[in-house]
Amino acid sequence: MKASIWNAVFVVAGFLTMCAAVAAEGDSGLPATAGKVAPPEPFGPVPSARQLKWHEMGMYAFCHFGVDTFTGAEWGSGGEQPEIFHPAEFDGNQIAGAIKAGGFKGIILTCKHHDGFCLWPTKSTPHNISASPYKNGKGDIVREMAEACRQADIKFGVYVSPWDRNHPEYGQPGYVKVYHQQIKELLTGYGPLFEIWFDGANGGDGYYGGAGGTRKIQAATYYDWDTIWDMVRLYQPQAIIYSDVGPDIRWVGNESGYAQDPCWTTYTPHVRDFQPVKTGSPLSRFDAWGFVNYPEGEHGHRDGRYWLPAEVDVSIRPGWFWHQEQNPQVRSPENLMQIYLASVGLGQGMNLNVPPNRRGLVDDNDVASLKAFGEHLRQTFAENLAQGAVLAASEVRGGDADTYGPQKLLDGDPWSAWITNDHWTSHAASVEITLAGEKTFNLIRLREDVRLGQRVEQAAVDVWDTQAKGGEGDWKELARAESIGACRLWRVPETTTSRLRLRVVKSPVAPALSDFGLYREPASVP
Numbered sequence: 001m002k003a004s005i006w007n008a009v010f011v012v013a014g015f016l017t018m019c020a021a022v023a024a025e026g027d028s029g030l031p032a033t034a035g036k037v038a039p040p041e042p043f044g045p046v047p048s049a050r051q052l053k054w055h056e057m058g059m060y061a062f063c064h065f066g067v068d069t070f071t072g073a074e075w076g077s078g079g080e081q082p083e084i085f086h087p088a089e090f091d092g093n094q095i096a097g098a099i100k101a102g103g104f105k106g107i108i109l110t111c112k113h114h115d116g117f118c119l120w121p122t123k124s125t126p127h128n129i130s131a132s133p134y135k136n137g138k139g140d141i142v143r144e145m146a147e148a149c150r151q152a153d154i155k156f157g158v159y160v161s162p163w164d165r166n167h168p169e170y171g172q173p174g175y176v177k178v179y180h181q182q183i184k185e186l187l188t189g190y191g192p193l194f195e196i197w198f199d200g201a202n203g204g205d206g207y208y209g210g211a212g213g214t215r216k217i218q219a220a221t222y223y224d225w226d227t228i229w230d231m232v233r234l235y236q237p238q239a240i241i242y243s244d245v246g247p248d249i250r251w252v253g254n255e256s257g258y259a260q261d262p263c264w265t266t267y268t269p270h271v272r273d274f275q276p277v278k279t280g281s282p283l284s285r286f287d288a289w290g291f292v293n294y295p296e297g298e299h300g301h302r303d304g305r306y307w308l309p310a311e312v313d314v315s316i317r318p319g320w321f322w323h324q325e326q327n328p329q330v331r332s333p334e335n336l337m338q339i340y341l342a343s344v345g346l347g348q349g350m351n352l353n354v355p356p357n358r359r360g361l362v363d364d365n366d367v368a369s370l371k372a373f374g375e376h377l378r379q380t381f382a383e384n385l386a387q388g389a390v391l392a393a394s395e396v397r398g399g400d401a402d403t404y405g406p407q408k409l410l411d412g413d414p415w416s417a418w419i420t421n422d423h424w425t426s427h428a429a430s431v432e433i434t435l436a437g438e439k440t441f442n443l444i445r446l447r448e449d450v451r452l453g454q455r456v457e458q459a460a461v462d463v464w465d466t467q468a469k470g471g472e473g474d475w476k477e478l479a480r481a482e483s484i485g486a487c488r489l490w491r492v493p494e495t496t497t498s499r500l501r502l503r504v505v506k507s508p509v510a511p512a513l514s515d516f517g518l519y520r521e522p523a524s525v526p
């Protein structure tokens with residue numbers, strides 16, 4: 001749970017500072033395939049290169065692991081003795097293997113949760129793994145996990161909690177130095193990171209070196225986010241920075257595993273009733289607390305000011321950490337599929353938490369569920385049944401079929417697109433699809449070339465109904481959606497046909513659709 005509404009305020013302040021930086025880095029550019037006819041102007045905000053890479057990943061996993069694994073808590077107080085951390089059979093390869101089998105492309109490890117215990121031998125605080133019995137104080141779980149990810153050929157990322165319920169100086173300037181040092185060690189010591197995760201839970205009661213009590217901080221200013229985010233850009237320029245409101249990806253607004261339809265990738269985080277401090281950069285600091293609008297993250301904003309995709313973070317179990325009694329409550333593969341459809345299938349990202357147990361392994365039930373889910377995904381997407389179809393578009397941009405023709409929908413390149421003329425009108429833009437014979441499918445995928453922004457406001461897929469009009473035949477709508485973005489998946493009733501039509505119903509500018517797929521999901525997900 002998100003501890004407090006205050007917590008996200010800091011990220012807004014920092015976010016707005018970062019926006020200038022993001023804009024200065026430039027967008028991801030116009031289509032590489034631009035031929036003699038110029039591509040259309042991008043519409044609205046566009047993704048950065050690192051955001052595009054993140055979109056391509058689609059799904060990755062969280063790994064909540066630490067002293068809470070051994071105490072049964074979800075938020076350790078900070079007073080835990082390091083001696084309790086003893087995952088005698090810890091095996092990074094088993095963890096990475098189980099997660100990879102689920103189809104996930106990376107792992108974000110909780111290197112330090114709110115309890116302050118560091119899973120690497122940091123020089124910043126004695127409250128770390130070197131004081132534990134794990135490998136006689138010589139262990140480094142961050143290194144082992146980073147290495148296991150490399151071996152499994154998946155990416156690695158870090159979660160490092162700003163709130164530290166152990167540190168005696170939390171709330172004072174001394175802790176900020178400590179926190180910066182911890183971040184620097186993680187940014188510089190463990191190879192390439194794909195994401196760094198900044199939690200919104202900040203301040204409250206804790207152990208605080210034995211003093212106890214409650215510490216309140218001004219989250220917008222206390223941690224000096226400008227310095228932190230500069231460090232990330234300096235040492236790990238390709239890494240995505242997560243916080244509730246950006247700067248690279250936003251929180252979806254719930255921890256239950258869904259974005260809402262329609263889900264716009266564009267978003268404007270804001271603080272209500274704030275007073276900017278006049279420090280030269282009016283947007284870089286706030287001196288008043290307020291509410292942020294992160295509940296709006298589920299839908300995003302059609303007219304949002306920034307390209308700010310949502311991360312749907314959810315646990316495979318009720319808790320974020322492993323608890324023995326939750327072993328029977330592991331999410332089923334079908335449930336994971338529903339989460340996938342409500343995140344990746346709405347153009348956003350899925351971050352599924354898989355917490356290792358006290359032995360330091362992913363538990364059997366979780367392993368089985370991940371394996372069946374991964375197998376289900378593999379079977380579902382093994383064959384695009386639209387391959388080999390003959391495509392006829394109502395129009396092609398400037399008549400330049402080589403560059404913008406409808407065959408771009410099937411060339412397997414997510415960044416080449418069927419694009420119309422700018423004067424496109426809603427009656428004209430469609431592609432008739434004659435399949436290579438009768439095909440049976442129950443899942444449809446559509447993508448936009450988001451390098452040109454999120455353009456389409458409504459699209460539909462029709463099927464030719466031979467029985468309609470007394471046997472004369474007519475189009476029947478099978479699926480319709482408002483937001484498309486980087487990926488749109490529709491589960492549809494099982495349909496057998498050889499003739500379909502893709503129709504753009506509403507778009508303020510020329511649509512640029514890059515991918516069309518028809519798939520058959522196996523009948524049952526275990």
Ligand code: FUL
Nearest residue numbers: 001002003199200201320
């Ligand atoms: C929340 C934290 O308070 C939880 O413990 C967990 O880490 C979750 C992913 O984020 O804000």
